[in-house]
Amino acid sequence: MTSKHTTQDARPAHSGSTGGHSTPSSDRLASIKDHYDLIVIGSGLAGMTAANVMGRNGRSVLLLESHSNYGGLATWFKRRGGHIFDVSLHGFPVGMKKTCRKYWSQEIADDIVPLDGVRFVNPQFNLETSFTRDDFTRILVEELGQELEQVESFYTHLRRMDFYDDSGQTVGELFEQFFPGRNDVHRLLMEPISYANGSTLDDPAITYGIVFSNFMSKGVYTFRGGTDQLIARMRRELVSNGVDLRNHVTVDRIRLEPGAEVWAAKGVEVGERFIAADAVLSNANLKSTILDMLDPAALKPEFLEEVRAVRLNNSSCQVYFGLRDGATLPFVGDLIFTSTRETFDSPSLCDMHGESRTFSFYYPKTRPGSERYTVVASTNARYEDWAELDQVSYEREKQRMIDETLACLEGLVPGISADIEHAEAATPRTFKFYTRHLGGSSFGTKFEGLRPSMELHEEVPGLYHAGSVGIIMSGWLGAANYGVIQASKIDSYLHARALSATPTT
Amino acid sequence: MNREEIIQAIKDIITTIAPDEDLSSLTEGERLRDQIELDSMDFLDIVMELRKRYGVQVPEDDYKELATLEGCANYLLPLMANATANA
Ligand SMILES: Cc1cc2nc3c(=O)[nH]c(=O)nc-3n(C[C@H](O)[C@H](O)[C@H](O)COP(=O)(O)OP(=O)(O)OC[C@H]3O[C@@H](n4cnc5c(N)ncnc54)[C@H](O)[C@@H]3O)c2cc1C
Numbered sequence: 001m002t003s004k005h006t007t008q009d010a011r012p013a014h015s016g017s018t019g020g021h022s023t024p025s026s027d028r029l030a031s032i033k034d035h036y037d038l039i040v041i042g043s044g045l046a047g048m049t050a051a052n053v054m055g056r057n058g059r060s061v062l063l064l065e066s067h068s069n070y071g072g073l074a075t076w077f078k079r080r081g082g083h084i085f086d087v088s089l090h091g092f093p094v095g096m097k098k099t100c101r102k103y104w105s106q107e108i109a110d111d112i113v114p115l116d117g118v119r120f121v122n123p124q125f126n127l128e129t130s131f132t133r134d135d136f137t138r139i140l141v142e143e144l145g146q147e148l149e150q151v152e153s154f155y156t157h158l159r160r161m162d163f164y165d166d167s168g169q170t171v172g173e174l175f176e177q178f179f180p181g182r183n184d185v186h187r188l189l190m191e192p193i194s195y196a197n198g199s200t201l202d203d204p205a206i207t208y209g210i211v212f213s214n215f216m217s218k219g220v221y222t223f224r225g226g227t228d229q230l231i232a233r234m235r236r237e238l239v240s241n242g243v244d245l246r247n248h249v250t251v252d253r254i255r256l257e258p259g260a261e262v263w264a265a266k267g268v269e270v271g272e273r274f275i276a277a278d279a280v281l282s283n284a285n286l287k288s289t290i291l292d293m294l295d296p297a298a299l300k301p302e303f304l305e306e307v308r309a310v311r312l313n314n315s316s317c318q319v320y321f322g323l324r325d326g327a328t329l330p331f332v333g334d335l336i337f338t339s340t341r342e343t344f345d346s347p348s349l350c351d352m353h354g355e356s357r358t359f360s361f362y363y364p365k366t367r368p369g370s371e372r373y374t375v376v377a378s379t380n381a382r383y384e385d386w387a388e389l390d391q392v393s394y395e396r397e398k399q400r401m402i403d404e405t406l407a408c409l410e411g412l413v414p415g416i417s418a419d420i421e422h423a424e425a426a427t428p429r430t431f432k433f434y435t436r437h438l439g440g441s442s443f444g445t446k447f448e449g450l451r452p453s454m455e456l457h458e459e460v461p462g463l464y465h466a467g468s469v470g471i472i473m474s475g476w477l478g479a480a481n482y483g484v485i486q487a488s489k490i491d492s493y494l495h496a497r498a499l500s501a502t503p504t505t
Numbered sequence: 506m507n508r509e510e511i512i513q514a515i516k517d518i519i520t521t522i523a524p525d526e527d528l529s530s531l532t533e534g535e536r537l538r539d540q541i542e543l544d545s546m547d548f549l550d551i552v553m554e555l556r557k558r559y560g561v562q563v564p565e566d567d568y569k570e571l572a573t574l575e576g577c578a579n580y581l582l583p584l585m586a587n588a589t590a591n592a
Contacts, residue, residue, distance in 0.1 A: 057557055488549050
């Protein structure tokens with residue numbers, strides 16, 4: 001199967017379709033070693049980047065991915081008629097360029113290029129932006145009538161926010177403090193970030209401060225060549241750095257070595273097969289890693305309680321439109337934040353019958369050499385809204401979503417419907433099915449997930465987690481960097497372990 | 506390694522992390538971050554490279570000791586006295 005989604009997609013796991021997942025066949029593991037320095041569970045950007053850094057450090061690494069594609073949510077799928085759809089290539093901060101240069105290759109970094117046009121279209125404002133700090137200042141002052149001094153002091157405040165000194169303020173309170181009663185300003189400042197990491201006006205202001213400073217400062221960037229190219233190149237890098245990769249392998253359990261004080265990680269179980277490792281890094285969902293893959297006896301009850309209480313982030317819906325071969329689109333922008341809602345609030349961004357969505361337009365420049373155009377519309381979504389629908393209602397809701405999205409797209413590009421050859425929808429059920437994330441979570445967990453993720457190795461020596469958590473460690477850049485942060489800790493652990501194992505005589 | 510060699514070793518590492526920066530005019534007493542563009546990920550890379558090249562472990566709590574070249578030399582001297590240059 002070449003495509004990630006089955007036809008008409010979104011069959012929940014219990015329907016019997018395997019759509020990319022498959023039962024681990026022992027021959028997939030036939031040629032691997034019996035022991036590794038590190039086993040990485042999951043090939044999202046955090047898992048892959050950690051594996052690459054560790055491979056380059058000379059460690060023996062095995063990367064196991066349950067799906068056929070590597071990349072996790074950084075993915076794409078193909079459809080008959082030559083359509084290729086990117087799922088999460090809407091854009092990321094410029095920092096991705098440096099991260100790719102340092103932890104992947106110059107060649108990958110060179111293909112990270114800025115988007116040419118970002119727009120907002122809603123009842124409160126209709127404008128284009130370079131998505132730079134200066135341009136946000138211009139918009140806030142010239143278009144939305146804010147005092148320059150106030151805008152500058154807002155930026156200064158964000159820069160000074162200290163991770164270790166969380167005041168308990170929410171994002172909404174932060175906006176009210178600086179721009180009281182100005183819902184339009186709040187919309188401009190919040191909408192892109194809500195789409196980028198699922199955060200809301202009720203989340204801690206500190207998460208906003210960190211993300212705003214990275215994200216809304218130097219433009220929005222994309223990967224020229226498409227997600228498929230990026231992941232193919234990363235895969236080649238991994239292989240050349242000696243990392244063993246296996247897809248179609250689902251890790252069932254993380255095996256621990258019982259000890260008097262703590263239990264340490266000693267490998268993973270895939271069906272009947274045990275593979276030993278000195279360290280294990282899970283890129284699977286934080287909660288499933290801790291609550292489903294470990295022996296709870298290894299964990300302190302308080303830690304388990306803390307993990308159970310971690311809230312997941314929202315999921316997503318997407319509608320994919322593929323234009324027929326030969327059809328073209330005028331340039332209307334790369335990324336358009338649209339809404340027909342009069343005012344902004346967080347919960348409505350997740351509404352099943354939402355009036356707010358982003359459009360990503362992919363022109364031939366996305367994949368140089370191709371002449372094709374696609375459009376992907378995304379909304380945030382709540383898993384609960386979709387989970388219980390019976391099959392008939394589910395199909396009906398998806399069709400309704402496609403129709404409403406198309407009507408909205410017609411408003412941006414009149415006449416486009418005539419050129420659309422392929423249309424399909426993905427829902428929270430689709431995301432859950434393909435990534436194994438609880439609740440189809442698109443952006444990991446809420447803020448409180450950060451601590452247990454970062455401190456897991458203190459509970460279980462040798463076991464680490466990396467992947468989107470805590471709002472700030474999410475998105476392509478956040479996940480990749482978090483992989484490196486954890487790799488550095490793992491490297492240190494392996495180093496210390498080797499030293500203590502060396503005979504002193 | 507002596508002081509000078511350690512400072513050179515740090516500069517060599519920074520060159521691989523930030524190839525576009527000019528390191529010739531770095532002063533030893535001033536914070537590295539104030540002289541060239543280094544973020545917290547870059548400091549993590551310096552620590553990883555030190556471990557890889559010279560087998561030196563810098564615990565997370567001590568990262569702050571590496572803020573200046575002078576600090577690096579003071580902190581690393583006892584740890585790297587037995588390391589060989591151009592490892
Ligand atoms: C619709 C949508 C749009 C997005 N758009 C953007 C965007 O424009 N820009 C941006 O920066 N970010 C975007 N994101 C977010 C971004 O894609 C993610 O934050 C990031 O890719 C997550 O990476 P990760 O390392 O956390 O792992 P994930 O991508 O979550 O990958 C985890 C991997 O682990 C595998 N796995 C899980 N359990 C097991 C197991 N037991 N055994 C083996 N393998 C397992 C899964 O199959 C998966 O491949 C978007 C997300 C969504 C859903």
